[in-house]
Amino acid sequence: MLRSHDREKLINAAIYFAHHTEHCGKIKLIKLLYLLDFEHFRQTGRSVTGMEYRAMKMGPVPMELYQEWDAPEPDFAQAVEIVPEQAIDYVREAVRPKQPFDDSHFTRRELRLMQQLAERFRADYAKPMINITHAERGPWSAIWDDGRGNLARIPYALAIREDDPHAEIVREAAAEHESIRLAQLH
Numbered sequence: 001m002l003r004s005h006d007r008e009k010l011i012n013a014a015i016y017f018a019h020h021t022e023h024c025g026k027i028k029l030i031k032l033l034y035l036l037d038f039e040h041f042r043q044t045g046r047s048v049t050g051m052e053y054r055a056m057k058m059g060p061v062p063m064e065l066y067q068e069w070d071a072p073e074p075d076f077a078q079a080v081e082i083v084p085e086q087a088i089d090y091v092r093e094a095v096r097p098k099q100p101f102d103d104s105h106f107t108r109r110e111l112r113l114m115q116q117l118a119e120r121f122r123a124d125y126a127k128p129m130i131n132i133t134h135a136e137r138g139p140w141s142a143i144w145d146d147g148r149g150n151l152a153r154i155p156y157a158l159a160i161r162e163d164d165p166h167a168e169i170v171r172e173a174a175a176e177h178e179s180i181r182l183a184q185l186h
Contacts, residue, residue, distance in 0.1 A: 010065065028129065
C-alpha cells in the first residue's frame with residue numbers, strides 16, 4: 001500500500017519557504033503553496049501537498065491550513081512559529097522555521113519547483129504575487145467569477161491549459177493518481 005506524505009510535505013514546504021524567502025507571512029505562504037501545488041499538478045497530474053483550495057476574495061486558499069492557522073496542530077506548531085510583526089499599517093503574521101527542512105519525501109521536481117518559487121518571490125511581499133495567483137483565465141479567476149464562486153473548490157485540472165501539448169497525458173496521470181488515492185481509502 002502506498003503511503004501519502006502530504007502532511008509532511010505541507011509542513012516541510014512551509015519550513016522551506018519560511019527559510020528561503022523574506023517577508024514570509026500567512027498570505028505569502030498560502031500563495032507560494034498554491035503556486036507550488038498547481039504548477040506541479042500542471043506538470044504531473046498531482047499536487048505536492050494534497051490540499052484542496054477554495055476561491056476567496058483574497059485569492060486561492062487551502063482551507064485545511066487556513067482553518068488550522070490560529071490553533072495549529074502539534075506537528076505544524078513544532079515545525080514553524082507564527083510571530084506577529086508590525087508592518088507599515090497592519091500587523092502581519094511572520095512564519096519562522098523552528099526545524100530544519102527535511103527533503104526526504106519530495107521528488108526532484110518538487111524540490112526544483114520550491115527552489116524556483118523561492119528565488120522568484122524571495123524579496124516580495126504577498127501583494128505583488130496577486131498578479132500571478134489572480135491571473136485572468138487562471139484557476140482562481142475561473143472559479144471566483146467576480147464573487148459568484150466564493151468558497152467554491154478550485155479544481156486542480158484548471159491548471160492544465162488546453163493548448164498544452166501534454167494536456168491529455170497529464171489528465172490521464174491525474175485520473176490514475178486519483179483512482180489510487182480512492183482505492184487507498186477503501
